[in-house]
Amino acid sequence: MIEFKTSMGSFTLTLNTEKAPKTCENFTQYVQDGHFDGTIFHRVIDGFMIQGGGFDANMNQKPCRDPIDNEAANGLKNNRYTVAMARTNDPHSATAQFFINVADNDFLNFRAPMADGWGYAVFGEVTAGQDVIDAIRVVKTGRHGFHQDVPVEPVVIESARVLA
Amino acid sequence: MLVLSDLHLADEAPALTDFALGWLTQSVDRHVPSHIWVLGDLFDAWVGDDQIGLSATAQRVAGALEGAHQKGVSIGLMRGNRDFLLGADFAQACAGSLLVDEWVGLLPDGTPTLICHGDGLCLDDTEYLAFREQTRAPEWQQAFLGQPLEQRLAVARQIRAQSETAKATKPSEIMDIRPSAAVDRLKAMGCTQLIHGHTHRPGHSALGHDFQRWVLPDWEAPAPTKDHRRGGGLLLTQKGVQVLGVSDF
Numbered sequence: 001m002i003e004f005k006t007s008m009g010s011f012t013l014t015l016n017t018e019k020a021p022k023t024c025e026n027f028t029q030y031v032q033d034g035h036f037d038g039t040i041f042h043r044v045i046d047g048f049m050i051q052g053g054g055f056d057a058n059m060n061q062k063p064c065r066d067p068i069d070n071e072a073a074n075g076l077k078n079n080r081y082t083v084a085m086a087r088t089n090d091p092h093s094a095t096a097q098f099f100i101n102v103a104d105n106d107f108l109n110f111r112a113p114m115a116d117g118w119g120y121a122v123f124g125e126v127t128a129g130q131d132v133i134d135a136i137r138v139v140k141t142g143r144h145g146f147h148q149d150v151p152v153e154p155v156v157i158e159s160a161r162v163l164a
Numbered sequence: 165m166l167v168l169s170d171l172h173l174a175d176e177a178p179a180l181t182d183f184a185l186g187w188l189t190q191s192v193d194r195h196v197p198s199h200i201w202v203l204g205d206l207f208d209a210w211v212g213d214d215q216i217g218l219s220a221t222a223q224r225v226a227g228a229l230e231g232a233h234q235k236g237v238s239i240g241l242m243r244g245n246r247d248f249l250l251g252a253d254f255a256q257a258c259a260g261s262l263l264v265d266e267w268v269g270l271l272p273d274g275t276p277t278l279i280c281h282g283d284g285l286c287l288d289d290t291e292y293l294a295f296r297e298q299t300r301a302p303e304w305q306q307a308f309l310g311q312p313l314e315q316r317l318a319v320a321r322q323i324r325a326q327s328e329t330a331k332a333t334k335p336s337e338i339m340d341i342r343p344s345a346a347v348d349r350l351k352a353m354g355c356t357q358l359i360h361g362h363t364h365r366p367g368h369s370a371l372g373h374d375f376q377r378w379v380l381p382d383w384e385a386p387a388p389t390k391d392h393r394r395g396g397g398l399l400l401t402q403k404g405v406q407v408l409g410v411s412d413f
Contacts, residue, residue, distance in 0.1 A: 048312045088218045089175040089317075107318040116176075116321050120314075146253060148214055 001127070001163040002031050006041075007156040008136055011129025012163070013083050019074040020123035023085055023094070026068045027123065028162060030096050035062060036160040043099075043149050046137045050155075051086055051099035057154040059144055064095035072110035076122035079104045081130055084120045091118035100126060102137045165272065166191060166408070168397030169203035169281065169361030170382035172246065175221045180385035185228045187395060187413050192232045195399055195408075200229065200237050201263065203361050203380060204244025204281030209324060211316035212309050213253035226257040233259035242267075245283040245292075245362065248299065249309070268353045272402045276355040282362030282379070285341035285349070291330065340365065347372045359398065359405075366396075368405075378405055386410075 002013045015024040030036060030053070039062060041052035055061055070091045078084055078101050085094035099120075101108075110119035126133055136155050144150040171184050192200070206225065216222040229239045239260025243250050255262045267279040286292060298304055308316060331339075340363050350358055350371070358377040366381035384394035395410040 045312050048315070088220065090220065105314075108314060146214070146217065146257075 002028070002160055003163050004036070004129075004160050005158045006132065006136070007154070007158060008139075009129060009132035011126050011132045013124045014127040015124040016074075016076065016122075019076055020071045020121060022068055023071050023121050023123040026065075026094075027085075027096075027098065029065075031160045031162055034160075035064075035096055036157050039157050041136055041151065041155040041157070042147065044137060044139055044141050044151050044155070045149050047103055048105065049099040049101050049103075050133065050136050051097060052155070052157060054086075054095075054097035057156060059147065059150075062096070067093045067095050070094065070118050070121050071123065072119040072121040073113065074110075074121070077104070078106070078108040078120060078122055081126040081133065082122045083124045083126065084108070084122045087120065094121065100133055102133065165199040165201060165400040166195065166197040166397055167201045167203055167279070167359065167380065167400065169242075169244065169380045170205045170364060171202075171395075172205055172208040172383065173221050173225060174208040175219050177385060178221070180383060181221050181224055183385050183410075183413075184383055184395065185224060187410055188228060189231070190413065191397070191408060192235060192237060197237060197399065199240060200232055201240040201242065201279070203242045203279065203359070204283075205246045205361065205382075206241065206244070206250070207247040209320045210247035210249050210254075211320050212249055212313065213251040214313050215317075216254055216257060218313065222254070226254070229258035229260060242279075242281055244281045245296065249305065266353075268355060271357070271400045271405075273400070273404045275357045275404075276353075277357040277359060278350055278353050278355040279359045282341055282360030285346050285360065286339070286362070287342040287345045289339065339363065343371055346377065347375055350375050359400075368407075 004011050017024040036053050038056050039053050040055055040057050041050050042055045043051040080101055080103055083098055083100050086097035086099050087094040108120045111117035139151045139153065139155060141149045142152050173181050173184065233239050239258050240263045241250060241255050241260055242263040252262060265280060271277050283296065346358055356375055358371065361380040363379060364382040366379050368378050371377050378398060380398065381394055381396050386393050393410045397408050399406040399408050
């Protein structure tokens with residue numbers, strides 16, 4: 001379990017190490033390295049998801065380790081309050097950025113192990129502080145350079161810690 | 165001026181991007197064009213300029229065009245039928261600007277010419293033209309672009325799958341421009357020459373008695389099983405139109 005303390009409250013993620021072992025190991029390593037401390041939720045879209053863990057409040061990207069394999073074919077669905085890894089169009093490009101679904105996003109689920117069908121790997125869910133997620137999803141957003149849907153007031157991840 | 169089109173670049177095919185950008189950089193160094201104009205379908209699909217954040221290919225293209233711009237080349241991007249949502253943000257990333265859908269003017273050799281992607285001239289493909297009308301409407305585009313990026317990518321996948329099925333059943337007479345429509349348009353615009361892409365049927369031919377047209381090639385990544393390479397462009401100079409091929413690249 002990982003506890004996130006944010007500028008808008010705390011929430012806890014319970015990771016599914018059985019269904020997404022590599023993703024959980026990778027994510028936990030970033031937590032232990034303090035990577036998420038000082039990052040923000042830089043992309044917030046109500047009715048879709050909130051995404052963070054990659055940029056600091058000045059929109060500088062934090063350095064990451066090598067990308068990980070996509071474990072989306074694990075049967076877990078991108079339903080509301082689940083957490084999944086963000087990535088580029090390359091199916092196996094996830095590093096540190098993650099997102100929390102705020103709706104049942106079927107179109108993000110794995111369909112087939114081909115370029116277009118890989119989907120996004122769900123590796124856990126929010127088991128405490130769902131109200132904080134719901135508070136974050138409705139913040140006012142705007143554009144910041146090439147980025148859209150950026151919260152006007154930064155939503156900062158102050159710390160992320162593994163709970164014993 | 166160097167013009168090319170129908171590259172259909174995508175993240176799934178990095179070898180094609182290597183090939184096309186390699187040729188482009190070499191052509192810029194060799195011919196020193198004043199302009200590079202991409203006449204549509206630079207990308208196989210484009211769902212909004214925020215796609216540049218997710219697409220290594222888009223970033224490479226922007227980098228290559230920006231590099232050419234630094235060497236003094238002006239960059240112009242025309243929208244095609246696949247990348248009709250290409251916008252000002254992406255053009256800016258390329259240090260270029262968006263071109264109108266139909267450019268009319270005098271080429272360096274003085275020939276009054278109409279330049280377009282070509283999909284608007286396929287008047288016999290009524291199914292496509294209906295789709296085109298729907299998706300060019302500002303309200304449709306605004307609604308579409310309002311959806312999250314991942315959702316737009318999912319929709320694009322669906323549309324492409326449907327289009328591939330439909331293409332397999334379309335007679336090839338439909339899948340070209342309507343020559344009479346082209347002649348009418350050239351007459352209306354006071355031009356004698358047409359340059360376009362889209363049909364993937366490269367060549368130079370007469371249109372009626374007084375008009376001519378040049379069709380740009382589409383691109384395909386070179387493969388060891390294929391002798392003939394697909395790709396290239398046209399160089400428009402004071403001496404006229406010169407075909408630039410890819411066979412010696």
